[in-house]
Amino acid sequence: MTFDFDTVIDRRNSDSQKWRKYAGTDIIPLWVADMDFAAPPAVIDALHRRVDHRVFGYAKPLPSQVAAVIDYCWQRYQWRIEAEWIVWLPGLVPGLNVAAHAVGVPGDAVLCATPVYGPFLSAPKLAGRETIAVPLRPDRPGQGARWEMDWDALERAVTPRTRQFFLCHPHNPVGRAFARAELERLAAFCERHDLVVTSDEIHCDLVLDDVPHIPTGALSPAVAARTITLMAPSKTYNIAGLGCSFAIISTPALRAAFNRAMAGIVPDANLLGFIAAEAAMKHGEPWRRELIGYLRANRDYLFDFVSQNLPGVTMARCEATYLAWLDVSALQLESPVTFFEKHGVGLSDGTLFGAPPRRFLRLNFGCPRATLTEALTRMQRAIHARPQPSFPSSPAPIGGGGHHSP
Numbered sequence: 001m002t003f004d005f006d007t008v009i010d011r012r013n014s015d016s017q018k019w020r021k022y023a024g025t026d027i028i029p030l031w032v033a034d035m036d037f038a039a040p041p042a043v044i045d046a047l048h049r050r051v052d053h054r055v056f057g058y059a060k061p062l063p064s065q066v067a068a069v070i071d072y073c074w075q076r077y078q079w080r081i082e083a084e085w086i087v088w089l090p091g092l093v094p095g096l097n098v099a100a101h102a103v104g105v106p107g108d109a110v111l112c113a114t115p116v117y118g119p120f121l122s123a124p125k126l127a128g129r130e131t132i133a134v135p136l137r138p139d140r141p142g143q144g145a146r147w148e149m150d151w152d153a154l155e156r157a158v159t160p161r162t163r164q165f166f167l168c169h170p171h172n173p174v175g176r177a178f179a180r181a182e183l184e185r186l187a188a189f190c191e192r193h194d195l196v197v198t199s200d201e202i203h204c205d206l207v208l209d210d211v212p213h214i215p216t217g218a219l220s221p222a223v224a225a226r227t228i229t230l231m232a233p234s235k236t237y238n239i240a241g242l243g244c245s246f247a248i249i250s251t252p253a254l255r256a257a258f259n260r261a262m263a264g265i266v267p268d269a270n271l272l273g274f275i276a277a278e279a280a281m282k283h284g285e286p287w288r289r290e291l292i293g294y295l296r297a298n299r300d301y302l303f304d305f306v307s308q309n310l311p312g313v314t315m316a317r318c319e320a321t322y323l324a325w326l327d328v329s330a331l332q333l334e335s336p337v338t339f340f341e342k343h344g345v346g347l348s349d350g351t352l353f354g355a356p357p358r359r360f361l362r363l364n365f366g367c368p369r370a371t372l373t374e375a376l377t378r379m380q381r382a383i384h385a386r387p388q389p390s391f392p393s394s395p396a397p398i399g400g401g402g403h404h405s406p
């Protein structure tokens with residue numbers, strides 16, 4: 001290994017949201033989606049050089065930064081994009097909210113598949129649209145379940161006022177990297193119902209299995225024409241605090257609507273974010289490859305640990321991201337998050353993703369192995385120390401279907 005992912009960097013007294021949540025406690029935070037690793041050296045060097053310039057006025061992306069995005073899309077996904085398709089953003093949550101405003105009118109609806117990253121559920125509502133949540137379906141109960149689109153439920157849920165599909169690809173929190181056949185089926189569904197696809201691909205370079213990421217917009221020019229792709233180097237290269245993301249929109253009218261919805265509200269991307277993004281996309285690949293190896297080993301270790309040492313917990317198959325989706329229903333806990341916090345581990349509550357209460361937790365394994373091992377040991381002790389419930393043989397069905405209010 002050329003790069004160091006093992007050293008534990010002390011973030012406790014830093015500005016980290018992840019660590020400050022539990023300041024003054026001994027709780028290991030495995031909740032919000034950033035990693036406890038240093039950014040790639042090439043990114044840090046580029047930032048140093050820019051800081052040494054000493055002037056930090058309003059910034060505009062340099063031609064080399066635009067070229068870095070175009071080259072990256074070509075080299076990583078064989079996807080040819082053009083400079084004018086790129087709309088820079090300070091983050092992808094603003095991107096989701098802008099997309100919600102840009103398509104249709106208040107009273108229309110946005111479809112999404114749950115459980116899903118919270119802003120997918122809130123952005124349509126903030127734009128006066130209805131959120132129609134259709135539960136994903138695990139292909140089997142228990143350990144290693146693969147969560148899939150429920151095509152029949154999608155057909156039943158779509159309404160004449162539905163204008164848009166919010167796709168999370170790869171999917172946070174269930175860790176799916178959707179395959180070409182699934183994407184094509186989804187694109188056909190969206191074409192049949194005349195839906196714009198907003199495809200949030202922030203986790204696109206965190207595919208852990210040996211399969212390529214296929215951008216939705218790269219399926220065909222016809223699919224691209226109805227797609228707003230949202231991307232950023234922020235998750236992969238661990239630079240989320242630097243605020244630099246982008247949308248790729250090939251259709252001029254859709255791009256104009258997106259730009260109109262942003263006008264006067266969404267600030268520019270961050271100056272240092274542009275620098276970091278360019279360095280990451282141009283020079284980050286050797287680091288990223290090693291990162292993927294490290295995360296894959298963490299995922300496998302976690303998966304085995306759950307199978308062998310955490311009775312009453314199962315983990316979904318995780319093809320991408322550094323986020324594990326844990327089903328803890330069999331533990332019958334009143335508040336799973338509080339239970340594990342009391343035993344020194346901070347996890348995300350499944351209800352934040354539109355999952356039913358008391359059933360799911362999300363665990364962030366983007367950390368040194370030593371941190372993960374300590375957290376899992378605490379979880380194991382917690383489970384063994386608690387009063388034993390009688391494990392139900394089959395938990396209640398997942399998700400209520402139909403319309404969702406987060």
Ligand SMILES: Cc1ncc(COP(=O)(O)O)c(C=O)c1O
Pocket residue numbers: 033090091092093094117168172200202203232234240245
């Ligand atoms: C699917 C998805 N989209 C967007 C974000 C956040 O994007 P940003 O920090 O750029 O607003 C996250 C963060 O976890 C995410 O998982």
